[in-house]
Amino acid sequence: MKIATWNINGVRARIGNLIAWLKESDPDIVCLQEIKSANEQFPRLEIEALGYHVETNGQKGFNGVAILSKLKFDEVHRGLPGDDADEHARFIEGVFSTPRGALRVVSLYLPNGNPIGTEKFSYKLGWMARLERWATERLALEEPLVMGGDYNVIPENGDARNPEVWVNDALFQPESRQALRRLVNLGFTDATRASTDAKDVFTFWDYQAGAWQKNNGIRIDFQMLSPEAANLLTSASVEKHVRAWEKPSDHVPVAIELAA
């Protein structure tokens, strides 16, 4: 079973790329972030025509996440619990039935948090604390759980081509990295990190200043696997070539293969 995550930076602007990529990559389940679309505006018909079920947690203009799946959804849950005042659409969970039993998949879009020293950064850290609480509860189920998403955190210096330029960025702050480490230390496996020792494995290249041409990237999109999911992991890949397509997203898909 192939599960991919991709921050698509506007699903309506990117529908051509998305359809081409779905045909080429043929994932079973896709976690999308930054759809920048209300649920009613999501281009579901073209995706459903390829055999996917579509569930969205969208909002007008910004943010928004979705899960596409060839398996039908047994359950869908929208929103990260823990703050009733949080209106950002950044989290959706789907539950599926497989021959091995239940499979849970989350698509999450963690807050960027810039600039540091503002309420945006405290919102990011608060969101990460809520995610840790949620994940702790889900781990108790002892089920395969895959949390794909744009985590907006650079875990280690080696996850940036030029770490020194990120030192004042929310993605690189010690508090952000510590909160991500807390998640890993609960028992989650960063599938890409577990599958390669390669340097310069990036998932995001800024549109500006020729970042892609210079390979000035960062690795901020992850698939975090519960122990039960990690035990099924057979491979992980970053579909970097998609960044060279016409009108690309600034992020590329990150995929895993789980034993059926």
Add this chain to the structure above:
DNA sequence: ATGGTGGTGGCACCA
């Protein structure tokens, strides 16, 4: 420096 989106008369916000 680049790009998507939304609500406009040109521009603001988000990344």
